[in-house]
Amino acid sequence: MTTIQRIAGRLSDIGEGMTVLRALPTRQRRMVGAWCFLDHLGPLQFAPGQGMHVGAHPHTALQTFTWLIEGEVLHRDSLGSEQIIRPGQVNLMTAGHGVVHTEDSTADGQRLHAAQLWIALPPAAADCPPAFEHFPELPRWEQDGCVITLLAGSFAGRTMPACFHTPLVGLDIHSPAGARCTLPLDPGFEYGILLLEGAMRLGDERFVVDEFAWLGSGADSLALDLAAGSRLLLLGGEPFGEPVLMWWNFVGHDRPAIIAAQRDWEAGSPRFGPVAGSNRRLIAPPLPWSEAERRVEG
Numbered sequence: 001m002t003t004i005q006r007i008a009g010r011l012s013d014i015g016e017g018m019t020v021l022r023a024l025p026t027r028q029r030r031m032v033g034a035w036c037f038l039d040h041l042g043p044l045q046f047a048p049g050q051g052m053h054v055g056a057h058p059h060t061a062l063q064t065f066t067w068l069i070e071g072e073v074l075h076r077d078s079l080g081s082e083q084i085i086r087p088g089q090v091n092l093m094t095a096g097h098g099v100v101h102t103e104d105s106t107a108d109g110q111r112l113h114a115a116q117l118w119i120a121l122p123p124a125a126a127d128c129p130p131a132f133e134h135f136p137e138l139p140r141w142e143q144d145g146c147v148i149t150l151l152a153g154s155f156a157g158r159t160m161p162a163c164f165h166t167p168l169v170g171l172d173i174h175s176p177a178g179a180r181c182t183l184p185l186d187p188g189f190e191y192g193i194l195l196l197e198g199a200m201r202l203g204d205e206r207f208v209v210d211e212f213a214w215l216g217s218g219a220d221s222l223a224l225d226l227a228a229g230s231r232l233l234l235l236g237g238e239p240f241g242e243p244v245l246m247w248w249n250f251v252g253h254d255r256p257a258i259i260a261a262q263r264d265w266e267a268g269s270p271r272f273g274p275v276a277g278s279n280r281r282l283i284a285p286p287l288p289w290s291e292a293e294r295r296v297e298g
C-alpha cells in the first residue's frame with residue numbers, strides 16, 4: 001500500500017433538519033473511481049413525529065446508490081417506481097437524461113442508518129434513459145471474523161448483478177467481534193474506505209468513525225484490523241478519466257449540461273416528470289457562475 005491519506009468528512013446540512021457526514025467530494029479528494037459523492041446518514045433515532053422526508057428533486061448523468069443499514073425508507077420516482085428499502089438492501093437509480101425522486105421514512109420516530117452514494121456516468125452514458133432497480137439480496141459471506149456484503153461490482157469470484165458503466169466495486173465490511181481481515185485488491189483500481197462504526201487500523205494508522213482513508217491504486221491486497229462492532233465501506237474503481245462537474249443534484253461533463261438541467265427543472269420541463277404522491281418540489285439554488293458566463297455557455 002502506498003501512502004494512506006486521511007481525510008476528515010465534513011458535516012453537511014441536507015435540509016429537513018438533517019445533518020449528514022459528507023466524505024466525498026472534499027477539497028482533498030473528489031472521486032474514488034466513478035464514486036463521486038458519499039453521505040453517511042446516522043445512525044440516529046428520530047424524535048417522535050420526526051423522520052427523513054426529502055421532497056421531489058432531479059438528478060442527471062449519475063446513478064444514485066442507497067445502502068440501508070437500519071430503518072426503512074420509501075423511494076418514489078418519476079418513472080412510477082415505488083419501493084421500500086430495508087436493511088441489507090440496495091436501491092440503484094440511473095438518472096441519465098433526467099429523473100426525479102422522493103425519499104421518506106416509512107414511519108416517524110424510527111432509526112436510520114444509511115449510506116447515500118452517487119456514481120458518475122461516463123460521457124457515453126450520461127444522457128441514457130433513466131432506470132430504477134432494487135436489490136433485495138446481495139452476495140454476503142463470512143471471512144476472518146468479518147461479514148462482507150458485496151454492494152457493487154465483482155469481488156473474489158462473486159458479482160452483484162447491477163449495470164454500472166465503468167469498472168467499480170463496493171463492499172460493506174462488518175466485524176461484530178473484531179477481526180484482522182486481508183482482502184485482495186485490483187492494482188488498477190483506486191480505493192477509499194469510510195469507517196461507519198467502530199475503529200480500524202491500517203498499518204500504523206488508526207481511523208475512527210467518519211474518517212475517510214484514501215488508499216490510491218497499485219496495491220494487490222489490504223490488511224484491516226477492526227475493533228469489535230466496526231463497520232466500513234470499501235469503495236474502488238478504475239480512475240475516472242473525465243472531468244466531472246457537480247452542482248446541487250446535477251452531474252454534468254460541462255457547464256452547459258448543468259445549466260440546461262437547472263433551466264429544465266425550473267421550467268417544469270417534461271424532462272423531469274412528476275412523482276406520484278408528492279406535491280413538494282425542492283428549489284434549486286442559484287447557479288454558481290455569473291450571468292454573463294451563463295449567457296455565453298447556456
Ligand code: MN
Binds near residue numbers: 057
Ligand atoms: Mn436524490
